[in-house]
Amino acid sequence: MAGAEEPVPDFIEQTITFQDGQSFEILKPLTNYRSCHDGTPKEARMVFTCRRISPDASTEEYxxxxxxQLPAEGQVPIVHPSTTTEHELKALTTFHNVKSSFAPQLVGFHCQAQDGRGPLPGGFQTFTVMTKMPGYALxxxxxNMSxxxxxEIIPKAAEALxxxxxxxxxxxxxGMRNVIWDPDMKQCSIIDFELWNETQEIFADDKTELQRWGLIRTPPAKDHWAAWNSMYR
Known part of the structure; x- marks a missing residue:
């Protein structure tokens, strides 16, 4: 299922069947297995490519x-997605409903209890499948590009945003790791929506927004806090 450089915990099965009858086969890891700290309860994540094997087998990669869920003081096992997963599902569903070509669309979601091999038996294990955006992260x-x-990329990134x-x-x-560039289609897309804000406004200034993403150089900040604030407001 994976190369030696990205070991996969034995409690992550190679084939997962969702409640809606879809089954997916994991192909290869895109990240290592690591703890993540943005949501609650405490959890770890790993990201893979996969393909659907039933009910309609497909060669398309997702x-x-x-x-x-990880052990943490004062927390008990729950079979419910974390706050960041719930947030991402809402965004992915929105993108699915409008058939967005600028962000991943939700394909399927499954939540189950960990078995005895997991770090917190009885705690959640969630599987979120989304479309794979063409191209590569910037x-x-x-x-290093010309x-x-x-x-060529700058106006396309602004269009996606x-x-x-x-x-x-x-x-x-x-972050540029969340900006995908497809050189064939000349299109940008944005990934990773565990953290986002509801907004009724569209940024007025492309330059300022793209500076926050590191796609346009910005003047040096006065201090570390000013640099962080310019990125995350």
Missing amino acids: VMKVKT FGKYW TQDRD RSIYALGIEPVDR
Whole structure:
């Protein structure tokens, strides 16, 4: 299921059947297994590519995010998604309803109790399957591109963000790892909606918004707090 460089815990099965009858086969990991701290209760996550194997088998690749409740003082096992998973499901459903081409769409969701192999038996294990956006993340690549290539990406990133804001969703985790560029279709998309704010407004200034994403250089901040605040407000 995975290479030695990304070991997969034995409590994550290779094939998962959802309550609606869909079954998905995990193909390969996109991240390692690690604790995440934004939501409650305490949990860990790992992200994979996957494909649907029933009821209608498909060769199309999707992205599956697996989350597992972790032991924590004062918390008991629950079979219910975390706050960040609930938040992401709401965004993915919105994108699905409008058939957005600028963000992932929800394909399926499943929640079950961990068995005795899990870190907190009886606690939740959730599986969120979403469409896989074409292209690659800009993190680690963008500022090595030519000025011409970056100038091509900038208006496309603004277009994607404006489309998402128009749906009442303001991304909070602004980072180039969450900006996907498809050089064939000349289109940007945005991923990772565990954290977002409801909004009734669309940003007025492309430059300022894209500076927050690191796609346009910004003047040095006065201190660390000013730098953080400019990113997350």
